[in-house]
Amino acid sequence: MTESASAPVVSVAGLTKHYGEVEALRGVTFDIAPGETFALLGPNGAGKSTTIEILEGFRDRTAGDATVLGTDPTHGGIDWKARLGIVLQSTGEPGNVTVHEQLSHFASFYPDPRNVDEVIRAVGLEEKAKTLIRSLSGGQRRRVDVALGVIGRPELLFLDEPTTGFDPEARHQFWDLIRSLQREGTTILLTTHYLDEAAQLSDRAAVIAGGRMVALGRIDGLGGDEARIPLVRWRDVDGPHEQRTETPAAFVADLVAASGGEPRDLEIVRPSLEDIYLELVQADEKERNSL
Amino acid sequence: MTAIRSTTTTTRTLGGPGRILRLGAGRAVYETRSYFRQGDSLFFTFLFPTVIFVIFAVAFGSSGDVGAGPDGTGGISMAAYYLPGMAAAGVLLSGIQNLAVDIATERSDGTLKRLAGSPLPVLSYFLGKFGQVLVTSILQLLLLFLVARLVFGVELPGDAEHWARFGWVYLLGIATSAALGIALSRVPRTGKSASAVIVPILLVLQFVSGVYIQFSVLPDWLQTFASVFPLKWIAQGMRSALLPENFAAAEPGGTWDVGTTVLVLVAWLIGGTIVSLLTFRWNRKDA
Ligand SMILES: Nc1ncnc2c1ncn2[C@@H]1O[C@H](COP(=O)(O)OP(=O)(O)OP(=O)(O)O)[C@@H](O)[C@H]1O
Numbered sequence: 001m002t003e004s005a006s007a008p009v010v011s012v013a014g015l016t017k018h019y020g021e022v023e024a025l026r027g028v029t030f031d032i033a034p035g036e037t038f039a040l041l042g043p044n045g046a047g048k049s050t051t052i053e054i055l056e057g058f059r060d061r062t063a064g065d066a067t068v069l070g071t072d073p074t075h076g077g078i079d080w081k082a083r084l085g086i087v088l089q090s091t092g093e094p095g096n097v098t099v100h101e102q103l104s105h106f107a108s109f110y111p112d113p114r115n116v117d118e119v120i121r122a123v124g125l126e127e128k129a130k131t132l133i134r135s136l137s138g139g140q141r142r143r144v145d146v147a148l149g150v151i152g153r154p155e156l157l158f159l160d161e162p163t164t165g166f167d168p169e170a171r172h173q174f175w176d177l178i179r180s181l182q183r184e185g186t187t188i189l190l191t192t193h194y195l196d197e198a199a200q201l202s203d204r205a206a207v208i209a210g211g212r213m214v215a216l217g218r219i220d221g222l223g224g225d226e227a228r229i230p231l232v233r234w235r236d237v238d239g240p241h242e243q244r245t246e247t248p249a250a251f252v253a254d255l256v257a258a259s260g261g262e263p264r265d266l267e268i269v270r271p272s273l274e275d276i277y278l279e280l281v282q283a284d285e286k287e288r289n290s291l
Numbered sequence: 292m293t294a295i296r297s298t299t300t301t302t303r304t305l306g307g308p309g310r311i312l313r314l315g316a317g318r319a320v321y322e323t324r325s326y327f328r329q330g331d332s333l334f335f336t337f338l339f340p341t342v343i344f345v346i347f348a349v350a351f352g353s354s355g356d357v358g359a360g361p362d363g364t365g366g367i368s369m370a371a372y373y374l375p376g377m378a379a380a381g382v383l384l385s386g387i388q389n390l391a392v393d394i395a396t397e398r399s400d401g402t403l404k405r406l407a408g409s410p411l412p413v414l415s416y417f418l419g420k421f422g423q424v425l426v427t428s429i430l431q432l433l434l435l436f437l438v439a440r441l442v443f444g445v446e447l448p449g450d451a452e453h454w455a456r457f458g459w460v461y462l463l464g465i466a467t468s469a470a471l472g473i474a475l476s477r478v479p480r481t482g483k484s485a486s487a488v489i490v491p492i493l494l495v496l497q498f499v500s501g502v503y504i505q506f507s508v509l510p511d512w513l514q515t516f517a518s519v520f521p522l523k524w525i526a527q528g529m530r531s532a533l534l535p536e537n538f539a540a541a542e543p544g545g546t547w548d549v550g551t552t553v554l555v556l557v558a559w560l561i562g563g564t565i566v567s568l569l570t571f572r573w574n575r576k577d578a
């Protein structure tokens with residue numbers, strides 16, 4: 001191995017990308033360790049696909065450093081590509097071949113591919129193996145994309161909104177597939193708008209908005225401890241109230257003592273990943289609008 | 292386990308000639324299969340020369356023989372006269388039209404982007420395209436000759452020399468045509484406009500190159516113009532292989548001019564190959 005075992009598989013520093021006037025990325029910085037699953041979260045147009053496609057070698061960066069499997073992605077050759085698996089956000093091939101034909105064809109490009117039938121089974125398409133891809137439903141086609149991404153037994157897998165159009169069962173099947181890849185030590189970079197998916201699958205995450213990173217850290221620590229302080233909501237004659245407190249039980253006890261009865265519509269909530277995410281993104285939006 | 296695997300993959304290179312050829316052959320099979328599953332390409336490139344041939348052969352079926360000497364011998368039917376031109380058109384369509392439209396479409400529908408992200412060598416991709424062109428054009432000519440022979444009773448050459456001539460004109464023609472098809476695939480801006488851009492150019496070329504209209508009746512300036520392009524020479528080469536020798540007198544110089552045919556086709560082949568290699572990109576970056 002050229003890179004040592006603990007060196008990051010993906011390393012990005014100050015990544016910047018301009019499309020003409022549009023500043024799609026303004027200094028994104030993160031590392032992904034071997035075997036780690038890293039989620040890139042952010043609203044539409046945040047720059048997730050731009051980041052991922054720069055790392056895949058499909059787009060050139062305007063400034064900053066990027067290293068993927070020890071190589072600058074702008075100069076990645078065939079040997080480098082053989083170690084990657086790529087699921088793009090959008091693909092639209094006409095699909096004049098069957099699922100099985102397409103997968104065995106792509107398998108032949110790789111030095112150590114996975115078993116075609118196993119991969120077809122893992123994405124739940126065994127009944128469609130002999131169907132032309134153009135005759136599949138949208139979600140089924142998307143599963144072919146995922147299958148093509150993993151067929152080459154990649155060391156690093158890029159997944160750009162892989163589960164778009166998946167039904168709930170397919171999504172859970174996909175999660176199982178990703179977990180089995182994680183057990184094999186595959187490093188994964190994932191973007192998704194489903195925060196439960198990010199929470200289920202990833203170790204760490206970055207939130208980007210407007211091309212800038214607004215948070216980076218363990219998925220269960222995103223936004224800091226501050227963002228995780230429980231919230232007590234209730235209603236009285238003055239209307240609805242909410243209070244953040246580290247000691248919600250004591251707070252509620254005081255509330256009961258003070259009002260001498262059961263507070264109306266009482267709830268204690270621990271912010272979900274989705275709440276924290278929305279808060280991060282909205283805080284960033286406010287900040288940018290006030291500039 | 293992962294460490295061992297990555298050691299072997301980084302030290303063994305995947306760009307070796309054996310792998311390029313093996314994947315090229317795999318691509319050729321894959322491409323040929325998808326070609327025949329595609330309805331429109333089947334009609335507009337594969338069956339087109341045969342369809343046009345049948346129309347001409349039927350339309351002029353009653354006009355009697357052409358090219359007979361003063362003694363009334365040596366003439367051939369209109370069907371036989373049109374056959375070389377249709378064979379040349381087939382070579383052009385299977386190469387240039389098929390590849391230019393096909394690759395432009397693949398560039399815009401994401402096929403090329405997907406391949407670009409895989410460890411498929413560009414050369415294997417080209418070999419696959421060439422293999423597909425070779426297989427489909429041979430089948431196309433076979434169909435054309437079968438229809439000509441069995442339905443319209445056209446005499447095909449009976450000697451090895453003419454078939455050998457046919458062989459090299461075909462090979463040189465199809466290679467040139469394929470190289471130009473790859474080079475031209477950069478011209479259409481989108482896959483949807485590809486047919487609209489490529490087909491008319493080639494149609495004009497077919498009219499001025501002696502495919503539909505006898506070359507010698509065209510005005511001199513048009514003959515000179517057409518002589519710059521390869522189709523005129525492919526058509527002339529096909530005539531030299533498939534028509535009786537006495538038809539050479541009807542050519543511009545009074546001979547088949549085999550030397551110039553080779554020269555012009557080789558020049559276009561080299562030019563087309565260089566342009567293809569220099570301009571081919573898996574995808575338009577940033578697009
Ligand atoms: N080829 C391009 N040319 C010009 N601008 C582009 C191009 N691609 C993306 N952009 C712009 O860059 C910004 C980031 O786009 P990107 O596709 O990276 O967003 P994203 O985070 O992946 O969004 P989504 O969640 O919708 O997929 C957007 O403002 C977009 O309009």
Ligand SMILES: [Mg+2]
Nearest residue numbers: 048049050089
């Ligand atoms: Mg995107």
